Amino acid sequence: MxxxxxxxxxxxxxxxAMPQLKDPFFAGTVTYMWxxxxxxxxxxxxxxxxxxxxxxxxxxxxxxxxxxxxxxAEQKVLxxxxxxxxxxxxxxxxxxxxxxxxxxxxxxxLCTSRTIxxxxxxxSGPDKYVIALGCAGWDAGxxxxxxxxxxxxxxxxxxxxxxxxxxxxxxxxxxxxxGITLNQISPDAGHS
Numbered sequence: 001m002x003x004x005x006x007x008x009x010x011x012x013x014x015x016x017a018m019p020q021l022k023d024p025f026f027a028g029t030v031t032y033m034w035x036x037x038x039x040x041x042x043x044x045x046x047x048x049x050x051x052x053x054x055x056x057x058x059x060x061x062x063x064x065x066x067x068x069x070x071x072x073a074e075q076k077v078l079x080x081x082x083x084x085x086x087x088x089x090x091x092x093x094x095x096x097x098x099x100x101x102x103x104x105x106x107x108x109x110l111c112t113s114r115t116i117x118x119x120x121x122x123x124s125g126p127d128k129y130v131i132a133l134g135c136a137g138w139d140a141g142x143x144x145x146x147x148x149x150x151x152x153x154x155x156x157x158x159x160x161x162x163x164x165x166x167x168x169x170x171x172x173x174x175x176x177x178x179g180i181t182l183n184q185i186s187p188d189a190g191h192s
Contacts, residue, residue: 008144009036009037010033010036010041010143010147010154011033011034011035011036011104012033012034012104012105012108012157013033013154013155013156013157014030014031014032014033014154014155014156014157014158014161014162014174015030015031015033015043015143015152015153015154016029016030016152016153016154016155016171016174016175016182017029017030017031017151017152017171018150018151018152018153018182018185019182019183019185020150020151021151021152025045025048025079025081025082026045026136028047028171029045029047029048029171030045030046030047030170030171030174031043031044031045031046031081031136032044032046032091032108032157032162034091034102034104034108034110036143038140039140040137040138040139040140040142040143041137041138041142041143042135042136042137042138043081043135043136043137044078044080044081044089044091044110044130044132044135044136045078045079045080045081045132045136046078046080046091046130046132046162046170047078047167047168047170047171048078048079048080048167049076049077049078049079049167050076050077050078050079050133052076052077052133053072053073053074053075053076053077054072054073054075054076054077054120054131055069055072055073055075056077057077057088057117057131058072058117058121061114061117063114063117063118063121064121064122065121065122072121075131075165076165076167077131077132077133078130078131078132078133079132079133079134080132080133080134080135080136081132081134081135081136081137082134082136083134083135083136083137084134084135085133085134086133086134087112087133087134087135088112088117088131088132088133089110089111089112089131089132089133089134089135090110090111090112090116090117090120090129090130090131090132091108091109091110091129091130091132091162091163092108092109092110092111092116092125092126092128092129092130093107093108093109093126093127093128093129093159093163094106094107094108094109095126095127096126097109098111098113098115098116098119099111099113099115099116100112100113101113101116105157107159108157108159108162116129117131128159128163129163130162130163153175153178153180155174155175155177155178156177158174158177161173161174
């Protein structure tokens with residue numbers, strides 16, 4: 001690992017799974033990186049919908065939904081990663097702060113509180129949000145190694161893409177920001 005790679009910070013960026021990444025959970029995914037330090041990294045996979053809807057989460061938590069019930073029934077909850085699968089993570093635009101909200105950038109925050117879910121249900125929540133169960137985690141140096149091994153591409157966060165529900169095309173859209181067409185990359189890519 002070069003010293004330059006050791007000091008790169010991937011916080012508030014997309015991690016796009018390269019075609020050769022065959023991990024059953026991460027193949028084809030886009031992960032929003034919300035924390036990265038010398039101790040490791042954390043992110044939320046944003047294009048892997050579960051069978052559950054936001055309405056199902058409200059029902060499970062006994063949260064009364066005052067508005068948009070059809071919208072919540074159609075809106076998917078995401079599999080955010082294989083770590084802490086029973087914990088809910090809400091990525092949201094930073095128009096307001098809730099209990100446990102952590103500001104990632106001037107536009108994006110992460111929250112784990114029930115209060116934000118109650119506010120979403122009654123129409124006073126954030127304009128844009130993603131609800132995921134679980135997160136993705138990397139030990140110290142692991143993410144940097146995986147990037148050096150061509151398992152991941154990094155790309156700047158595009159807010160509209162982060163909060164979209166175009167799950168099937170999200171990876172190709174994120175890569176297109178870099179001028180890269182994922183399906184044209186050989187799965188045997190390596191270093192020359």
